[in-house]
Amino acid sequence: MTSQLVSTNRRLRINQYQRGQRVGKGKHGEVYLCHDDNIRQEVAVKVVRRSNPRDKIKLLRKSHQQQAWPPPLSSTEQSIRKEIAIMKRCRHPHHVRLLEVIDDPHQEKIYLAMEYLSGGPVQWTNKEQQPILTVFQTRRIIRDVISGLEYLHHQGIIHRDIKPANLLWTEDRSVIKIIDFGVSHLDPKLDRRKRQEKDLPEVLALFPESDLLKRTGTPSFLAPEVVWVPDYATDFTPTTSSDTLTPGALPHNVPTTDKSRIPTTRPPITPAIDLWSLGVTFYCLLFGRTPFNVPESAHDNIHHSEYMLYHQICIQDWEADETMGADKLTTGGRHPPDRNSEGYVIISLLNGLLHKDPRDRMKLAEFKCHPWTLQDIADPDKWLRNTAFEPPETQRSRWTRTVKQVFRGLIPCSK
Numbered sequence: 001m002t003s004q005l006v007s008t009n010r011r012l013r014i015n016q017y018q019r020g021q022r023v024g025k026g027k028h029g030e031v032y033l034c035h036d037d038n039i040r041q042e043v044a045v046k047v048v049r050r051s052n053p054r055d056k057i058k059l060l061r062k063s064h065q066q067q068a069w070p071p072p073l074s075s076t077e078q079s080i081r082k083e084i085a086i087m088k089r090c091r092h093p094h095h096v097r098l099l100e101v102i103d104d105p106h107q108e109k110i111y112l113a114m115e116y117l118s119g120g121p122v123q124w125t126n127k128e129q130q131p132i133l134t135v136f137q138t139r140r141i142i143r144d145v146i147s148g149l150e151y152l153h154h155q156g157i158i159h160r161d162i163k164p165a166n167l168l169w170t171e172d173r174s175v176i177k178i179i180d181f182g183v184s185h186l187d188p189k190l191d192r193r194k195r196q197e198k199d200l201p202e203v204l205a206l207f208p209e210s211d212l213l214k215r216t217g218t219p220s221f222l223a224p225e226v227v228w229v230p231d232y233a234t235d236f237t238p239t240t241s242s243d244t245l246t247p248g249a250l251p252h253n254v255p256t257t258d259k260s261r262i263p264t265t266r267p268p269i270t271p272a273i274d275l276w277s278l279g280v281t282f283y284c285l286l287f288g289r290t291p292f293n294v295p296e297s298a299h300d301n302i303h304h305s306e307y308m309l310y311h312q313i314c315i316q317d318w319e320a321d322e323t324m325g326a327d328k329l330t331t332g333g334r335h336p337p338d339r340n341s342e343g344y345v346i347i348s349l350l351n352g353l354l355h356k357d358p359r360d361r362m363k364l365a366e367f368k369c370h371p372w373t374l375q376d377i378a379d380p381d382k383w384l385r386n387t388a389f390e391p392p393e394t395q396r397s398r399w400t401r402t403v404k405q406v407f408r409g410l411i412p413c414s415k
């Protein structure tokens with residue numbers, strides 16, 4: 001699609017889009033609120049430069065070495081092409097919808113017109129790092145994300161950057177939509193629809209399997225198998241003060257996860273990484289902070305503090321406050337004694353999602369069918385049927401089993 005860029009009175013117009021204020025800025029580009037004159041509606045337009053100066057130097061070096069034609073894409077362009085390929089596949093109530101791509105080879109910028117989500121990102125903490133959402137609101141947000149993730153995973157897409165900032169509200173704040181597919185991965189082996197589009201080989205070339213081993217995403221939300229610190233077992237040497245941290249060492253009072261629950265070799269990267277990030281997001285909404293944090297003293301050195309964080313993600317257990325949500329419901333702490341309490345159920349869910357070994361981590365279908373997730377839905381069976389991608393009987397039998405286990409006091413965490 002070609003573009004016509006007109007600048008009048010400091011107002012910019014790109015084809016039918018009249019540019020308004022900037023509503024967001026990310027690593028890859030800026031997002032503007034625009035007025036679409038054709039449909040007479042507000043839309044969000046993400047503007048991305050094909051390459052930044054660093055990309056250009058890298059590209060020059062690469063094309064000189066390989067003398068390749070066509071010349072290789074810059075990493076920014078590669079990333080935006082991936083985002084477009086994924087967004088084109090997403091048509092779901094819990095995903096932002098891509099309306100149009102303006103990709104004119106004569107222009108330095110690529111434009112992505114999307115539906116405008118005016119409710120903004122999920123706000124979850126205040127200045128005192130206290131939660132601002134109730135447990136009821138948290139459940140509704142998490143349920144929407146489960147549904148959106150299920151759709152992605154069904155198509156072989158791993159989002160890889162689930163976090164509150166990438167969950168946006170619609171205008172009336174009734175629906176959550178997942179945004180930002182800049183680091184998402186498409187794996188044809190996981191695609192249960194087995195699509196056969198004409199441009200599939202071209203699209204798949206954008207997603208080499210080796211990409212999965214890269215530490216992309218947001219550090220605090222990354223799963224242990226993504227940040228994998230191979231030497232965690234031999235490296236763990238307690239120190240005497242929580243302020244004197246050297247690489248490879250954690251303060252002696254940090255609770256470590258039961259060693260038998262930590263994998264000894266790096267597990268494969270699968271859609272389970274999104275379940276971990278969903279678990280971290282769930283924790284954030286409940287407690288107003290992330291589950292793994294490095295002490296202030298380590299912040300001076302960015303590499304050191306990132307290493308510390310990854311180390312913690314791999315081996316450290318998380319803590320639970322005595323209350324959760326803005327409504328301050330009792331949790332019962334990290335190990336709630338009362339099996340019939342909501343605190344026990346929620347901590348069990350977090351246990352399942354934040355399992356260090358992805359093979360034992362809670363499955364998305366199990367979380368979706370869990371009685372806590374379905375609570376407050378008038379007709380859970382109908383909801384499961386309407387949102388199902390697999391035969392409803394499978395879902396129903398899972399649900400029935402889960403309910404039975406709950407009645408026996410066995411909240412399942414992994415299967």
Ligand SMILES: Nc1ncnc2c1ncn2[C@@H]1O[C@H](COP(=O)(O)OP(=O)(O)OP(=O)(O)O)[C@@H](O)[C@H]1O
Nearest residue numbers: 024025026027028029031044114115116117180182
């Ligand atoms: N459809 C939309 N409607 C409203 N606001 C949006 C929309 N899409 C993005 N934004 C806002 O713009 C910000 C940046 O968008 P986005 O995350 O897609 O950019 P990015 O460059 O990929 O960011 P990141 O650095 O997180 O990878 C978002 O955090 C959000 O606040």
